[in-house]
Amino acid sequence: MALIYGLFGLLIGSFLNVCVYRLPRGESIARGRSHCPSCGHVLSPLDLVPVLSYLALGRRCRYCQTPISPRYAVVESLTALLYATAGFSGTWTGLVAGWPSSWLLLAPLVYVIVLSVFWTWHLMRTPLLQALVKQALLVAFIQLLLPFFPGLAW
Template sequence: MTGAVIAFAGLLGLAVGSFLNVVVWRVPRGESVVHPPSACPRCGHAIRSRDNVPVVSWLLLHGRCRDCDNPISARYPWVEATTGVLFALTAWFTGVSWVLPALLYLVAIAVALALIDIDTKRLPDAIVLPSYAVGLVLLTLASWNPGGEPDWAALTRALIGAAALFTVYFVMIIVYPAGIGFGDVKLAGVLGLYLGWFGWGSLLIGWFAAFLLGGVYAVGLIVAGRAGRKSGIPFGPWMLLGALVGIAVGEQVWAWYLDVL
């Protein structure tokens, strides 16, 4: 049963990844993600259904548009494949669980927001703000756990975590406004919601991992001569990656840390 869920999640991720390509392109431009249908950005021809199969169509077309023969960026199949792998790994991590839909949603917005932040250095409200409501509904379902034992303490932690992480980032932007943007503050509340649901250790490790990973990346860029100390580096992707680390291993790492102390 779990294997079937993992396989289904992977296939679902491929399809969601195809949609995320549209989201990443259109949302920063204020365009609808449902209309008009996807088209070649160079010749404008609508993409045929048979040419819209995730990853496979790009390979069969040798990475070129059927109509104008112009190259199609390899980023499109990369996003589809990556989302499929992440969905499958998420299903493997949770197994058959009511928290799976909540985490799949988080993975989907993480892929979209990370790419948009890299491209535009923005975290669009159109994705972040609805995620408070969607995340709360899905995590409430996970706490209710129909057919099993409810865990309302997890939902309470989630609400506290959202408020705590939002507040921490809000204070940070007041103290050092050049360090992060208000988009990061709004995203922090969403991530705190998820991290708090999984536990206090997940919340703390997820918060710390974002700065650790982002700092290591920034230092690497400086050492490589690709950035200076005042270069602006999008922090959203590191917040998202840190949250995934917190969810995956935060409780274990926190327990280990307490044992060492």
């Protein structure tokens, strides 16, 4: 079950990357095809497979050979890990049962978004980011403990 949630997390992570790239530039997240930020070439579906395309292309654009930021693969991988952890721990059931345990799933996504924005704008060493990363790790650790301590999920 965790594998299915992890794959879903890859797709969510890919969408988060779209949002982080397009929204600050005033671009639509619903319209327009994904393209290389360097050469502008529209990417094919094979270029858009989360993490696998990044690795298969040798971390470079297929068309202009410009290096692709590792942020894309990191955001997709982190989101997949968070979703897989939630699937493993049963946190996902909180989306139906009630909001407190679903918060344990949504809060780390907010941290992933903040992390990717900070990475994009070169603010990685700020104290705020360091605190957010520590909190995200704590929440992920709590998610792993949930199956062993049922009372922890409220």
